[in-house]
Amino acid sequence: MSLDRDIANYLERGELPDLPSQHFIAGAWAAPSSGERMESFDAGRAAPFHAFAAGDEADVDRAVAAANAAQPGWGRTKPSARGAILAEAARLLRAEKERFAFVESLDSGKPLQEALGDVSGAARALEYYGACANTIEGATFPLGPDHLGYSVPEPVGVTAHIIPWNYPLSTAARGIAPALAAGCTVVAKPAETTPLTMLMLAELLSRAGLPDGVCNAVTGTGPAAGAPLVADRRVRHVTFTGSVPTGIGVMEAAARNVATVVLELGGKSPLVVLADADLDAAANGAIGAIFENAGQICSAGSRLIVERGAHDALLERVIERAAALKMSHGLTRPTLGPLNSKAHLGRVAEKVEAAKARGLAPAIGGRAATDPETGKGWFFEATIFDAVPETDPLVKDEIFGPVLTVQLAEDEAHALALANGTDYALVAGVYTRDFGAAHRLAREIDAGQVFLNEYFAGGIEVPFGGNRQSGFGREKGMAALRNYLRVKSVAARIG
Structure with a gap:
């Protein structure tokens, strides 16, 4: 063809x-x-x-x-x-x-x-x-x-x-x-x-x-x-x-x-970024982790857990990259495609609207949309919520859409506690230049697979699956x- x-x-x-x-x-x-x-x-x-x-x-x-x-x-x-x-x-x-x-x-x-x-x-x-x-x-x-x-x-x-x-x-x-x-x-x-x-x-x-x-x-x-x-x-x-x-x-x-x-x-996978990380690499990883396939991935990095010292610089990079994503029909090779069905678009929109009603304001996005060229399709904007409390449903519940939740960590130990703070345990990601910290977190985070300094690393050769509510x-x-x-x-x- x-x-x-x-x-x-x-x-x-x-x-x-x-x-x-x-x-x-x-x-x-x-x-x-x-x-x-x-x-x-x-x-x-x-x-x-x-x-x-x-x-x-x-x-x-x-x-x-x-x-x-x-x-x-x-x-x-x-x-x-x-x-x-x-x-x-x-x-x-x-x-x-x-x-x-x-x-x-x-x-x-x-x-x-x-x-x-x-x-x-x-x-x-x-x-x-x-x-x-x-x-x-x-x-x-x-x-x-x-x-x-x-x-x-x-x-x-x-x-x-x-x-x-x-x-x-x-x-x-x-x-x-x-x-x-x-x-x-x-x-x-x-x-x-x-x-x-x-x-x-x-x-x-x-x-x-x-x-x-x-x-x-x-x-x-x-x-x-x-x-x-x-x-x-x-x-x-x-x-x-x-x-x-x-x-x-x-x-x-x-x-x-x-x-x-x-x-x-399901999954509500954490992407942990420590203060010493390569922030450009971490920002690129975070964008791919949540916006690939419009966030419709069980293993999506839907929670960005960032150490306070890197928060402002990283968030600026992530928002800039999210704003540059182009929504369009999948066959036109966009960087952000539609959601799979009208029903699923409704579910994603409902969860975001509920967060807004609780007083949370997205740093970017937050609305259902259509293809800018045709006015058609089931799209949702690239959305980021910053500094979300660890007890909020945005942190706890799987959204399965292009919605990133940012959590602030005070140090490595706090980042670990936040990473393990949901009922899911599918995958996790860690960005840091500290070899010891990377492998300590890989050991202690409850997940079936941990990516270090590259989200979605690996291939068919690497076993994949979850713990707890993420299955077995x-x-x-x-x-x-x-x-x-x-x-x-x-x-x-x-x-």
């Missing part, structure tokens, strides 16, 4: 041909049992652009049955063959990068350059876990000369993947790739506002050589399609990314079937493979 030409054509005519509109089950496109459709919306224009299958329990049953039937054969496939298919899928995804990024940007609203990065990350996940397939090994146990003891890692079976709307493709890939590498089969349910790239990924995996039924995708709402999927007794593991209340419901449903779960839930279990890295494996031990008398 010619990316610039197709973008210009879409922005002029609102046309994007050949988008998937059905489920992907047992290696083929499958119409919804009910015949019902749902609309997908262009967040940058606040208008529908496509219709897709509204799935229900009957569709989920077909997909789980296909995955269950394919499980024995896929589980016995040589790891090298599984890895080769994932490697081919990575190659195909890179070759089709522009098409996937176009659709991801349009469906989610995120800036195109961010979507291109997401596609590259998804391809890297497929490549990484393709290589990992050959590293899955058992162990031997020292039982003495008359006995032989060993373990065999086995795939857990059918796995369900509930995929969020903020990172549809990359979140899908980071869970599905290790599941497939481990020999599990997959039924994925993408978010109802961003279904398209998951459907495209399932079809791409089939073209890469994945046997029919090994990866299936069913679209629809959470209650109609997601709930019956996680409640299905044939599903032996659920990987879920989303809100805390929904995650609790998923865990309850899985518990009734004694199925395992990995939950990546780990995605990414070798740790993710363990989500999809069970251990069988064998002990034999041979003497």
